[in-house]
Amino acid sequence: MREAGDQPERAPTPGIDFTEEDILEAMRAIPGYLDITPGDFKEVYRLAFQHALERLSRAVTAAEIMTTEVVAVKPDTPVAEVAAAMGRRGVSGVPVVDGENKVVGVISEKDFLTRMGVKDAKNFMSLVAGCLVTKGCVALPIKAALAGDLMSAPAVTVAPDTPLRDIAALLTQKSINRVAVTDPDGRLLGLVSRGDIVKATMGRVAS
């Protein structure tokens, strides 16, 4: 049972790991008697900081943090080329667009793993485990496949003015790692990954 008076658990907030001694030093720097305990001040500061972070994350939009240099593939691109492109760019997912640059799906490492017979946990180590008990390459079944066969469709997309906070919620809720940012006609503008969100948050905190 949680002790009464304890604060509800929250994700650690970056940038506020200061001590009561720091607060006491600050209080000494302000002349006059401050009618607050260091403990209460720390709590006020923590909540205010969290509030500021939430406010900032509401203000930041997809358009501001998205990656615009995105490698997109076509539905008829062979998966071998898709995999090679992902490997070259060091990304774990790419959007699939049609001839008008409209997003029709997304291919991620997970889509590869699923088709390569990884059933339970869709991660790399499950694939390795599968490899070690099978003869030959586990990628063989999809050798002739095209991007259109493997992709997850329809793609999860957001508008450029979607708040960062909503994107974070969407990623968590759908258990995905990126969303495509599209214009009203569905044409690809960019990609927001979990990494983009982390970077954006840290940038805001630092500035």
Add this chain to the structure above:
Amino acid sequence: MMGAYFRKMTGTTQSPPRVGLAEICWSWLGAFLGIGAVAYINYGWLDATGLFLLIGSLGASAVLIYGSIKSPLAQPRNFLGGHVISALIGVTAFKLLAPHLWLAAPLAVAFSIAVMHVTKTLHPPGGATALIAVISGPQVTNLGYLYALIPVGAGALVMLAVALLVNNLAPRRRYPEFWW
């Protein structure tokens, strides 16, 4: 369960730092002049009329409005509002419940705190002001609701005037933080 309950009594943080010598001297001066002004009016002018201005709870207020001037509890809204509201409640408790002072006293203080909270005028000496209205005998109780004006309202106004004058003399002090 019980362990958690008793652990709450051990505290979690520490006392704020001691203030500097200048702050102590300004607090002393404010309190001396503030209580001095009220006492002078009380003994010098009012004594002959049977009225009075100096009540114990103003001493408690001096701690706040001269010694802890940044505190929300020490701001004019709280200082004046807390005293006058508590005075009215104290007089009411006495009028309704005397001679059952054992009940009038706690009700006066408890309701004062509750109403000060509701009106955002919490001022700890208000509790004393309410209590004084109940327990002080005929000299106070004969005043009826006048108690809220003289000594309480007028005494508080004199002390507030001194607080505005003296607290703002100090180069690194400023009073009030807010009026209303």
